[in-house]
Amino acid sequence: MEKLAKQVLICSLLTALVFLSCPLIMSHEVEDESEFNYDVKSEIGPFNWGHIKPEWSLCKIGSMQSPIDLLNERVQIVSHLGTLQMNYQPSNATLKNRGHDIKLGWLAGTSFLQINGTEYVLKQFHWHSPSEHTIDGRRLDLELHMVHETPSGQTAVIGILYKAGRRPDPFLSLLTNHLKAISNSTGAEREVGVMDPRLVKIGTSTTLYYRYIGSLTTPPCTENIAWTMLKKVKSVSKEQIRLLRDAVHDDFDANARPLQPINNRLVQLNKPKDHR
Template identity: 50%
Template sequence: MKHQKLLTKFLSNLLILVTILLLSTTTWTIAQEVEDEHEFDYIKGSKKGPSHWGELKKEWAACKNGRMQSPIDMSSHRVRIVPKLGRLQKNYKPQNATLKNRGHDIQVKWEGEAGSININGTDFFLHQAHWHSPSEHTINGRRYDMEVHMVHESSKRNGKSKIAVVGLLYKIGRPDPLLAKLSKYIKRMVDVEAERGIGVIDPFKIKFDGKKYYRYIGSLTVPPCTQGVIWTINKKIRSVSRAQMKLFREAVHDHAERNARPIQLLNKREIHLYGQKPKE
């Protein structure tokens, strides 16, 4: 039994490592999310909507042609359980940050080094976090009320770096403490593309325990839809108040009040669930 668990752990880590190595040897380079939200929108049927993102610019072709796109549905029958591989290693630290209304979302950006997470021996450094409402990822077809993406990037090697995103899903319930702190600033930038310093923000205030989480290889969920992103989705659902969710929707531009990209095809990718004991 012990040997079987060790073999399972080895094969799972090997699969992720091989996938990352294959992606790193291709010709693409890491591209950051598009900041100018006027170039695309979330309106169904719009010429700049999600179904047309890949046609708007040559650099955005992956939005249409990519076979490893995000978000996806974490359906139970697609998930492979990988037990007892340990919690996600987080090494965050408080750092000065700014809050920005990017028109299509609200973003917290850390000005200095705010720490990192470690995935298979590689450190990914935290740069920013932003929110989508409703959630982009779904679990067994259920879409939640909000989702935060914590965007990390590794150090460059041979001129290239890799991206890892940690996602948390929220449902309506008690107010979220961090969002409560941000709300007073967001109220001043409703429908205004502005950026303001908000002092020291501790990334640990975005609470995810890292004990049970989904892991798969996907993409950025906004143009240019860059692939090769390592996604970690916390299994535990957090809570957000209805007023907080409403404020985030009101603050962005009208075409992004519901700023969730539609679910993408899995295309035979594996989804791992870490820390969940297999059924007897």
């Protein structure tokens, strides 16, 4: 009887470990470009992502999907979310052509974002053109996603919107030669040396930002992602946008997922009391 009890206990522990490990495995974005694309008419396009693999079913049935339209009429203005708590440090980084986007991976794990006492380590940047999120239905020219994760697999993303203009983005300017070097083939990866994420210049204590709970915008469309979207739109040159798009060989002129239903989710705009 004691032996049977031990066997049951071991099986229970193994089962628990499997369930605990699943979110960690499935929460990450898919790296293989050939498995999906952004062509809405394609069999592997965004309207069919949820049918391609069972583990991607949230892309079809999820109720907290991203991106969304940040409609001002629907947004709740608050001041209690506080300033963005970021501790970013320079780190060695690598640039990779993932076929569906360009990813800048941070290697040291020394930069983090803090939300409600939880530290999310900065893992990677990637870009979407045009923007995935919209403001009052208006789609911008580019969107940067700064992806952070905890050791347990929780994810938080800071999103920044860009409008094409005369001024190039200073951070992207540092990557120009590296982007050209990896533009020839999907999967190409290149060391870019030490980069400083602070050069993105997210803002000060008076920065306005939207906060809502959403999902990854690529398969497997994992939910319960803490989204922070900066309200201020930054500038990027048309040449920089073209370079990002030319480097991505997916035979489609965009890598932005269509808007998803909000489904009565709470969308907040944090406006500090001292903001004018």
